[in-house]
Amino acid sequence: MKLFLNLLLFLAVTSIYSQNSLSGSVFNSETNESIAFANIYFPQLEKGTTTNEVGVFSIHNLPTGNYNILVSIIGFETYSQTIQIPYQEDLKIALLPSAIEIEEVIVSTPFHKLQSENVMKVEQRKASDLKSKGAINLAEGITNIPGVDGVSTGISIAKPVIRGLSSNRVLVYTQGIRLENQQFGSEHGLGINDAGIESVEVIKGPASLLYGSDAIGGVLYLNPERFAHENESETNLNFQYFTNTEGLNTNLGYKSSGEKFKFLIRGSFTEHADYKTEDYRVTNTRFNEKDLKAALGYQDVNFKTELRYNLNASKLGIPEEIGIQNLNKSPLLPYQGITNHIFSSKSTLFFENSRLDLNLGYTYNDRKEFEEEHHHDDDEDHDDDDDDEHDDDEHDDDEHDDEEHHDEILHPALHMKLKTFNYDAKYHLPKFGKFETIVGVQGMHQINTNYGEEVLIPDATTNDFGVLATSHIHFEKADIQLGARFDTRNIKVVNSIDKSFTSFNGALGVKTNLSKNVVARLNLASGFRAPNLAELTSYGSHEGTNRFEIGNENLNNEQNLQIDLALEYKTDHLEIFANGFYNIIKNYIFLSPNGDLINDDPVFLYLQDDAKLYGGEVGLHIHPHPLDWLHIESSFETVTGKLNNDDYLPLIPANKLNNTLRVEYNLKPLNKGNAFVTLSSAFAQKNTSVFETETSGYNLLSAGFGGEINVFKSVLQIQITGTNLTNKKYVNHLSRLKPDGIYNIGRNFSFSLSYTL
Template identity: 25%
Template sequence: MKSLLLVLLWLLPGGLLAQTGTVAGTVRDEQQRPVPYASVAVPAAGLGATADANGTFTIANVPPGAVRVLASAVGYTAVSRNLTLRPGETLSLPLTLAAAPAALADVVVTGVSRATEIRRSPVPIATLGRREISLNANTNVIDAAVRGIPGLSAVTTGPNVSKPFIRGLGYNRVLTLYNGLRQEGQQWGDEHGVEVDGYDIERVEVVKGPASLLYGSDAVAGVVNLLPALPSGPEGRLRGEALAEYQSNNGLVGNSLGLNYQKNGFQTSFRASHRLARDYRNSVDGLVYNTGFRELTLTGMAGVRKAWGSSHWYLTLYDNQQEIPDGSRDSLSRCFTRQVAESGLDDVKNRPLVTDEELRSYAIGPLHQRIRHYRVFSKTQVALGGGELHLLLGAQQNQREEFNHPTAPAQPGLALRLSTFTYDVRYHLPEWQGLEVSVGSNGMGQLNRHLNATDFPIPNYNLLDAGGFVLLKKPLGKLEVSGGLRYDTRLVNWADFYVAPNPATGFDQAAGPAQPDAVLQFPAFRRRYQGWSASLGASYVATEQLTLRANLARGYRAPNIPEIGSNGLDPGAHIVYLGNRGFEPEFSWQQDVGVLWHQSEVDASVELFHNYVQNFIYQARLQDASGQPVVIVPGNVTYQFQQAAARLYGLEASLNWRPAALPWLAWSSSAAYVSGESAQTNLPDHQIEAARYLPLIPPLRGRTELRATAPARAGRFTGTYGRVTLDGSARQNRFYALDNTETATPGYVLLGLGAGTTYTNRDGRAVAQFIVQVDNLFDTAYQAHLNRLKYFEYYAGTPNGRSGIYNPGRNVGVKVLVPF
């Protein structure tokens, strides 16, 4: 650690003591009325502030030189201004926002290296801000992003486990970042969620399509970057927010306290959040047994921001106890039952019924998983040689335990500890005749180890990953061209891993080769994977309203550990996975074409894509020579990973309208469609059609919202709104039908209602914000196609004709936010 600090101090230029400047001003609408609580930021410097009730803002400690200021607010088009700030200067900057609900002018850095407007990025990027996240009743931040970003979906296992999918691809093909740090938490597992405090997320940025150029392997489908809030407010004053939330469907109780402080360039923040939920409910299943959770998150940051740049250190601690549903029931009453015997003696059709007290209890059941995730990382930005150096260094540890032994509840079946060390260094060269050049390298080292476990689905492994890239961007009048090249290499290895029965417990345990009855479960393995990534794209501002863009990208992904090394039961998924040690890396070629229209009243966009993936890795049920399913562990199905070419294509479209004659009204609508087809050639003729489509492809989905916001006027209440939402999914008939792996899913439409307001004091400062949201108002019974619980069924037929577990029913969510 001392060496690292010395290196960072050595990098700082001699201008360490140079003065910073201040940007202040007001945010108003086109009628010159104040826009209360607008967000104002200097994105390149990571600085921001929230305007007060009169639209006034101040951003201190802004590095001198060329500065880009961005202002945004819900219901308005974001606006940016370029200015030059001298050391010690205070600039007064009036900002005017035009009424429009879209955010095509938002500035992003995810997927484009330097700050870039969304409309000028050839790579499709979408964003979702804190305000929109807060308006919904979500059980995790991924679900919140899915509601607001077309093309983003999630595979779910109950209400608190959601894995992001982008355009039909997920797991290790989507890279999830927390403030730029890659999230590493055994994300290959079906029931493994994202270990992030949703209350702390200020903004979500999603790259739709291969982002391997900047991030390497695992970003072949895209990136989800979860960005926490930065300190804001006046110098030398402690600011904060207290939040309380309740949701009726699963009795969720959430509380969060956030604090931040800044003075003379020093910045610090802290947040503590706790959430507790019992089993959720729907009109078909009633209360769904073992779907509750208990979650605690602590987040801290300290840093400095000076004229030379900035350096911030982050520490997060996440602790989640998540129940594991298995869907077992009584065959006639359809009441849920619970496991009381070990798998060898368990008779799933004669389990005892779950009592009403157990269904309504907030206590975590004996069969559950516990996930503890710890992060420490630093982000440093330094002005160097006329350019900018960005350095991220991080370490994180994920400890995951799945308790699946009813006769020994303290004994975990799965117990893994994943330690990951990450670096990301980028240098933005000084601009030369409009040409912007960025070079960089990022990578990681990993060690994954079994602890006190009885199930061993993957081996202990070591992983080293590194890659380097160069990215160029050049404006040519109305045309802006960008592209780059990257090379990656990954080394994976593990030693022989033996398993033997433990005479004292009767369960399996890790063993040495000389131990009696030891079985070699994972033979030693060592292999290096490598590949090239590339991207070439352009955006063309045809008119002030019309922007055209296109991008061609080659993505690369090395096989993950389960795909090459699996050989065991995943208790939470009820599946025995078998890997394939001969896999080659996946390579994709994706083409994107987009048309974006922007004017004061209307924003519209259409994005089309086509993605061809070589060596696509998927799961298929294992069969013997006679075509019968192979059963290795009774009561659990057996899958083996396979490779074949795949093709995905689809589109996303959005339309946002805010009529000038009705400035208080806003209408937004979006739709997303993706189709994924496999090119398997090693199947009998009668199975080819059943295996035509890829698994876990979301159906055609649309969302529309009508929102009315009361005009600003004198009084204690401001920002009062009401909204109506419709979420619809079409029937999914394009599914992976081989071996009855997936089935068709009926379509559904869900109606939601919401309202909210902010209560202010006599000085116009917010005292409390109130939000009420009702989802699935008519308590519609439905199953999302990407809901894994849909397939948790033990019987071929049921008395009510409905199989599997259904999604949550009606939910009333209430939030109270108190800023101070």
């Protein structure tokens, strides 16, 4: 307590003597004209403002120290520079005109730099840009990022796949903490609504140095919506309609910031009927979702903190076969009922030339799954008529009403509650010469408890602890990042196993300019993943998996080593990139059938063998002079995965080629207009595991246009997008409905409106 009081006294004293202000101006380096409404932002402080009509800005209550300042606006290169606060004179910033899109700060890596300054290759996309491509949800939207795909069950359930690895091999972060929502299940989705998500970052490759176990394949990092600028407020309404499912995504948000306190809240509602192919609707792919996000922030000179809360409640139909054909939006049996609470606290203490970051999180995931056999007796007659249901829509509606009536009194077949506490503390040491260094500790305490009739995963407690150190070294012609980490994980299963797993990992990366226009990044990193509860202890059938899984308590750590080479060529009007990787995984865990049947389901065992994955992504972006409004983009991605015996790994995405023609324009009354046409080609996947079938290739055509108009002196954004315009009948290799020959979604148009006050 005495130490705590002394710390508070120290903060109070430093606040008195460390309040600083910065003033300056922003102008065009070629014409010397002032630039109005440019964004000024300090990423370490999460504090910013904009220039006024004559290009002047001022920002107050800055702590003493060295901080990176970013200045960005459309049509100019993003300016990045480290300055010392206090700054004794007005800061004059010259921006270079450019047709290249604005660069944003990379948050998922610890030094918070622009991607052009980052040693690791990280892909970043704005959530709004992903939605503009016509994606129904966030999980579908991220598949537009090269090297990223998704294992899907219809349109409501999807899991991210990064370079052929998914499930517990890809770690998801939201609100600055790891997302824990029973993600071991192959039919368990992402569980995050895109409302209130600012941007998405993808680390492709082992990130155990930064995040510990489960980041062996990469990290999907979701950046939450930012607070409003100081002394500003904003109300925003979004509406999106989808013709294929007659679905709605709608959300309303408000945020306001004073000199010290900040607040935001956003609520959303989503519902979709079964999606349609050219021949039929896919029964029970319907779903609905309610989401609430709220945040409260406080910022003084030497201290800032924010508290965030996310409540997500969803009902997701589990498709099994083609049956009922209607447009009802409440799921039939079987379905998942999921309630997820995420509490997070993110705080920073600023000292002179150093700082301490502390992130705390608590996730409460309540998962229920209801199955057909749990109907009451008076509903059994309806079940006998399943084969004829699609012929009588009126009967379908009546039966659906009966199911709705009984939802509240049905007992879930599977009911699990997962409670997880996370902590992450990182101390940024004072800069020493060319060295920026961070040391830290991370950990997790997790309890899984069963309440349902079935127990697929037993009651268990998991504890993680890790300690790390990493440095960024600045040389004249190169930047080097290196680090090391030690982790331990203990898993205790009630009245059963008590196992501990340990691992030591490291990473080394270098970024250098091979020439004026060519940047090279070479990274070598190891990673690990401890076996999860499903792999250690499963024994039973799970709704939707169509298999009986048996765990193996003798499984060892997965341990990998990946080398990654990224090359970028960039001029004012041409960008070319090529990324290649080779990933060696020792003790790769996989499911394999043994030929037996239990309860008419094939038995699958968890086995281990060494594996390797290799491939990469190449692409280009042309915006020719003087046609800066024209953009031609193309990317190709490939990955191959094999076991040590040369058998192919399961769930490896097919090779993909994407070609996009995009234009930007201003035609009154439409401002910031955009239009695009995209042809996405998936090649045939013939490199399949022993229990997979080959998948044919296909081409999907999409197009869209939109822009902004002023309505009552505020901005209304409009976007109209069509996907699968030819109504192609196709099956994605990573669709969990593929074994039943069920097609993916057909032609769909989306209409989006976003109004900001």
